[in-house]
Amino acid sequence: MGEITKLTLVNLVSKIKSKEISALDACSDYVSRIVKSKKLNTFVTETLEQAISSAKKIDDNNLKEGILSGAPIAVKDLFCTINVETTASSKILKGFVPTYESTVTSKLWERGAVLLGKLNCDEFAMGSSNETSAFGNVINPYKVNDENIVPGGSSGGCSAAVAADLTVATVGTDTGGSIRQPAAFTGIVGLKPTYGRCSRWGIVAFASSLDQAGPMTKNVSDCALMLDAISGFDEKDSTSANTKKEEFLKNLNRNIKGLKIGIPKEYIVDDMPKEIQDLWDKGISWMKESGAIIKYISLPHTKYALPTYYIIAPAEASSNLARYDGVRYGFRASGKDLNEMYENTRSLGFGNEVKRRIMIGTYVLSSGYYDAYYLKAQQVRRLIKNDFDLVFKDVDAILTPTAPSSAFKIGEKKDDPISMYLNDVFTVPINLAGLPAISIPAGFDQSGLPLGLQIIGKPFDEQTVLNSAYALEEKIGFKSQVKDWWM
């Protein structure tokens, strides 16, 4: 006992299947760790008792067929879970108990996983530090000089929970970097699949043309297994891709000899710490050592990705969040007439960052400004996608840092939205182009905080992304430095 939570997902499931470990023992170990880890504030809702009884059921009925048999898994509180409160970390959804299950999470349970609870995130997934959650900040399991550090965002509860061994793996969502940046900030693996690879049905929507669910795990093999579990066509999501089912874990291999890896010169940004440039250089040498061919490429519209994103994402959000009106679900404030009730409900129910984005989105879509902002951003989005289409004629994948810095202190960037947005400079272009990209832990900065490298692939070529990451992972030999200081 006690060491079970250190096991990877692949190892844990195989030990449960071979009956070396019971599903109940696995679940109990996670439960006792979660109970002792309240300080990290990773969970919004815990379902520990149900988890124990589901685990017992798996043992009693010998349900060991599923590829995630007995795996105790908590998920981002953006996935609707039947009969379990789902809040998107917003006050406006407090008390909302879905009567249906998201496609992605239903696939987890069908394959034998057990729900531990719902993980904290930035409110409606809008943020890069988990500071916008209505339920308080998540604390990064890594610490610097006794100071608390953000876990990244928006999937900050997810990243901290995986790094602190409070869930064997998880699913997050990524609209502009919300899986990859927190993964980099906590020393774990995070994959944003190709847009359309995983169903968006039953996920609280932020920006529908950019949102995508994906795995966050201890290592690359676990990531491949999770993608096997959650991907696939879903008739309930009109943007879900009708591609053939792949077997990512089975086809995972480290042979990337002859693979052409692009290095985009536009990803060298002002004020990027030297240690991030050094890590990127190391990544390039590791790729070469693995037999890959390095090609220097240009993605000329990179600098326009963030401004494009900060028009398109708020525009879509302002439309998606129109549904929170205090009538059908969640929080409701009083008002003397219908409009006042709407206005009070939304003013008290939403936090500042969400209101800011609704306001921006409403403005750029409003009459007289639509062409100058929204249409313009959609046109630039095309140019950004064209950049990738062009370079992918010459290279098989692209290597970049995941974020321009390591995790920062809580409160450090809170007052300046633009400096917060700059965190996503390397991840946002990938969402705009709908591509798959992974972040893998690749080293530490001077103060001992983890740093990540990002590998970007062609649409629906997650296998090459995973294989390159698998090859790099072996070269890097990353070891978690989480010290359990909160227990």
Added chain:
Amino acid sequence: MLIYLNFSSSLMSINKETVKKISKLSRIASNEEFENSMIKDLNSILKFVEQLNELNTSNTEPLSSVVDQKLYQRDDVEKKINEKKDILQNSPIKNENYFVVPKIIE
């Protein structure tokens, strides 16, 4: 292009009146403090996004979705989803089979 150039000078300045109008459209109640913080934040965000005007996109087709597949059509089969009880379950105020809202007809 000329239109954009003319626009960009006026685009920059979000004033109190604009914030009031946008908060009305957004159905978010506004007050002095909210307006002041929004004037500051929205102007700084809009200044940031106006970099896009450096690009000539007059011949660029806008991209609204990266998915270029045809919309899928389900078989025309009746399914029992979204039953009345489920739909009403989460409503903060309901009465029998109805959502309850403040009076809208005088």
